Amino acid sequence: MKPSRSAFLSWIYDPKIRGIIAQVVTLVVLGLLVGWLAHNAVTNLAARGIASGFDFLNDPAGFGILQTLIPYTESDTYARVFVIGLLNTLLVSALGIVAATILGFIMGVARLSKNALVSALATVYIETFRNIPPLLQIFFWYFAVLQAMPSPRQSLGWFDAVFLNIRGLYLPRPIPTEAVTAFVVAVVLAFALWWVIARWAKRRQDETGQPFPVFWTGLGLVVLLPYLASLVFGSPFTWELPQLRGFNFVGGWVMIPELVALWVALSIYTSAFIAEIVRAGILAVPHGQTEAAMALGLTPQQRLRLVILPQAMRVIIPPLTSQYLNLTKNSSLAAAIGYPDLVGLFAGTVLNQTGQAIETIAMAMAVYLTISIMISLFMNWYNKRMALVER
Amino acid sequence: MKQKTLLAAVGAALTVAAVAPAQAGETMDAIKARGEIRCGVSDGLPGFSYTDEKGVVRGIDADFCRALAAAVFGDANKVKFTPLTAKERFTALQSGEIDVLSRNTTWTMSRDTGMGMVFPAAVVYYDGQGFLVNKKLGVKSAKELDGATVCIQAGTTTELNLADYFRANKMKYTPITYDKSDESAKGLEAGRCDVLTSDQSQLYAQRIKMANPDQYVVLPEVISKEPLGPVVRPGDHEWFSTVRWTHYAMLIAEELGVTAKNVDEMKQSSNPEVRRLLGVDADFGKAIGLPRDWAYQVIKQVGNYGESFERNVGKGSPLKIERGLNALWTQGGLQYAPPIR
Numbered sequence: 001m002k003p004s005r006s007a008f009l010s011w012i013y014d015p016k017i018r019g020i021i022a023q024v025v026t027l028v029v030l031g032l033l034v035g036w037l038a039h040n041a042v043t044n045l046a047a048r049g050i051a052s053g054f055d056f057l058n059d060p061a062g063f064g065i066l067q068t069l070i071p072y073t074e075s076d077t078y079a080r081v082f083v084i085g086l087l088n089t090l091l092v093s094a095l096g097i098v099a100a101t102i103l104g105f106i107m108g109v110a111r112l113s114k115n116a117l118v119s120a121l122a123t124v125y126i127e128t129f130r131n132i133p134p135l136l137q138i139f140f141w142y143f144a145v146l147q148a149m150p151s152p153r154q155s156l157g158w159f160d161a162v163f164l165n166i167r168g169l170y171l172p173r174p175i176p177t178e179a180v181t182a183f184v185v186a187v188v189l190a191f192a193l194w195w196v197i198a199r200w201a202k203r204r205q206d207e208t209g210q211p212f213p214v215f216w217t218g219l220g221l222v223v224l225l226p227y228l229a230s231l232v233f234g235s236p237f238t239w240e241l242p243q244l245r246g247f248n249f250v251g252g253w254v255m256i257p258e259l260v261a262l263w264v265a266l267s268i269y270t271s272a273f274i275a276e277i278v279r280a281g282i283l284a285v286p287h288g289q290t291e292a293a294m295a296l297g298l299t300p301q302q303r304l305r306l307v308i309l310p311q312a313m314r315v316i317i318p319p320l321t322s323q324y325l326n327l328t329k330n331s332s333l334a335a336a337i338g339y340p341d342l343v344g345l346f347a348g349t350v351l352n353q354t355g356q357a358i359e360t361i362a363m364a365m366a367v368y369l370t371i372s373i374m375i376s377l378f379m380n381w382y383n384k385r386m387a388l389v390e391r
Numbered sequence: 392m393k394q395k396t397l398l399a400a401v402g403a404a405l406t407v408a409a410v411a412p413a414q415a416g417e418t419m420d421a422i423k424a425r426g427e428i429r430c431g432v433s434d435g436l437p438g439f440s441y442t443d444e445k446g447v448v449r450g451i452d453a454d455f456c457r458a459l460a461a462a463v464f465g466d467a468n469k470v471k472f473t474p475l476t477a478k479e480r481f482t483a484l485q486s487g488e489i490d491v492l493s494r495n496t497t498w499t500m501s502r503d504t505g506m507g508m509v510f511p512a513a514v515v516y517y518d519g520q521g522f523l524v525n526k527k528l529g530v531k532s533a534k535e536l537d538g539a540t541v542c543i544q545a546g547t548t549t550e551l552n553l554a555d556y557f558r559a560n561k562m563k564y565t566p567i568t569y570d571k572s573d574e575s576a577k578g579l580e581a582g583r584c585d586v587l588t589s590d591q592s593q594l595y596a597q598r599i600k601m602a603n604p605d606q607y608v609v610l611p612e613v614i615s616k617e618p619l620g621p622v623v624r625p626g627d628h629e630w631f632s633t634v635r636w637t638h639y640a641m642l643i644a645e646e647l648g649v650t651a652k653n654v655d656e657m658k659q660s661s662n663p664e665v666r667r668l669l670g671v672d673a674d675f676g677k678a679i680g681l682p683r684d685w686a687y688q689v690i691k692q693v694g695n696y697g698e699s700f701e702r703n704v705g706k707g708s709p710l711k712i713e714r715g716l717n718a719l720w721t722q723g724g725l726q727y728a729p730p731i732r
């Protein structure tokens with residue numbers, strides 16, 4: 001035994017320290033590799049006469065874009081085009097996630113229904129839409145449904161305010177007036193009250209077992225308060241109505257068919273997967289739980305809502321997260337029907353107009369990575385919260 | 392399709408990141424070693440490049456690829472065609488997936504300078520942008536298009552010209568930007584857009600693809616200059632010159648009256664220009680690594696410029712496009728080749 005030497009070297013045998021060293025070495029090697037690739041790329045690009053760097057982002061784009069959620073003209077920069085593409089991707093993904101979740105839960109529960117017809121219909125729905133490639137579904141909704149729509153001059157119209165034709169669904173656009181502040185305050189107040197009532201109702205039920213119709217009360221508040229506010233302070237909005245002028249409707253707010261087709265296709269496709277996840281989650285809850293709930297005299301709806309689903313959620317959420325990620329990534333199929341999403345617009349048109357493949361693709365990849373990580377983080381957080389409810 | 396673009400782009404990124412810079416003669420050496428030319432064409436544009444019922448790629452752009460193969464290998468069939476959308480085409484060339492892009496591509500300064508590509512000054516077709524509308528709209532001029540919805544193809548000069556034109560004329564429009572010309576055509580047919588805009592020649596090509604071509608008219612305005620021609624990567628002078636002079640040889644052949652039919656007799660001609668073109672008296676191919684009879688093979692197997700034009704887009708084709716700007720300079724057109732000497 002030579003204590004002095006072993007004390008000096010003992011850290012080598014400490015698994016924790018070894019772990020850290022391994023991590024640091026990996027990081028350095030990775031950094032060097034990336035640096036080498038970047039350096040090589042810049043030199044080779046220069047040798048091949050291809051511009052590099054991100055200066056192009058300040059150049060004017062010079063082309064028009066179908067749907068922009070922020071103001072845009074042709075003289076705006078490629079950087080702004082990037083933001084527009086990003087917002088369009090986020091818009092269709094968010095809409096898709098909401099719709100796919102609702103549809104998926106309905107179909108998943110329906111497939112387990114005791115009613116043979118309902119369950120058979122749900123099975124057909126799931127098996128059909130799960131097995132048709134999303135691109136085909138997008139084309140179907142776009143070209144098949146589009147073809148059936150009337151031309152602008154033969155639009156279907158309702159109350160001279162809502163119009164449907166091949167160019168999209170035209171809705172009145174709200175333009176805020178001075179009374180809008182009171183309106184917004186009323187809305188916020190209504191939701192705050194809803195939350196307070198929900199807490200109070202929960203405590204009361206925990207203590208006395210008395211249920212309280214929280215949802216309907218809340219909904220009533222959200223409708224009533226803003227209505228009262230607009231009675232007192234005047235209408236919070238004036239409405240800009242779409243009008244047929246020349247070739248097209250102008251004014252109002254338009255939902256373009258590209259967005260609708262993409263939204264419907266992605267929602268239905270993903271909902272088929274979510275339905276299966278929901279079904280698996282519900283089946284994972286032991287039957288004893290249902291029996292116990294029945295023994296307590298809960299109605300079938302209450303059983304599902306209060307006993308089965310909360311427990312099933314713990315099984316459902318992790319795979320649900322990957323479906324949300326899939327939907328977001330599948331939204332890049334948008335380019336096929338001309339919806340200006342990030343990939344079509346930025347990694348497509350901008351790449352092509354500038355020729356700067358590495359920069360544009362890297363930016364697009366960074367975005368998808370960030371969105372994915374953010375959805376994952378959120379779902380992890382939510383999952384933890386759900387898991388804690390366990391007793 | 393999307394995945395293909397992405398893959399191509401990522402591929403380009405990686406090749407560019409990992410591979411050494413281009414060497415002189417690199418492309419030509421690779422072509423000869425491989426035994427065929429990889430040629431990027433459009434994925435379905437009658438008259439320019441499209442696949443016919445027998446699976447043969449036809450059109451003026453496709454024939455130019457064949458002419459290159461005839462010049463290099465003495466065999467016009469040694470071509471591998473790669474169909475590309477407008478958006479995919481430049482990455483495919485930059486990354487080395489193809490040797491030459493012959494896909495109705497407009498020669499512009501930015502494409503010729505900062506993008507790792509060069510145009511060998513061979514304009515196979517002088518074009519300009521136009522508009523195709525449904526007759527039902529009753530529009531007679533592009534100036535009446537204020538407020539119109541317009542179908543275009545992504546990643547083209549068309550997108551930019553359109554924006555310029557409407558801005559210059561203080562008009563508004565809604566662009567619908569598709570990846571493929573088939574989709575733009577469908578968009579117009581379905582009524583998603585009022586107008587389809589593209590290079591004029593391509594409007595005629597698009598029109599014959601429609602279910603009811605007579606329902607559509609091309610408006611008189613031409614709003615841009617679109618010199619269409621092949622593109623290569625810079626750095627290989629032999630290949631660059633081969634592409635350039637193959638086009639010029641086809642022009643000179645037309646000018647001198649040398650055709651696929653009479654080229655063998657013409658070898659006996661006493662005209663020194665003809666003798667130089669066909670490599671009878673002197674060997675102009677040697678300097679760029681081509682066989683002595685390179686131009687003879689081009690003319691014998693593919694024909695002169697006029698023959699290719701008439702067969703693919705002119706009188707001998709369903710498009711029936713007039714020579715117009717594409718007539719030889721001696722006939723009042725713009726097609727003009729420097730002399731072989």
Ligand SMILES: N[C@@H](CCC(=O)N[C@@H](CS)C(=O)NCC(=O)O)C(=O)O
Nearest residue numbers: 433434435477496497547548572593
């Ligand atoms: N000459 C223009 C436009 C070229 C272009 O791509 N035109 C379309 C419009 S018809 C086309 O050829 N499409 C055929 C295809 O997608 O295969 C350019 O170089 O940007």
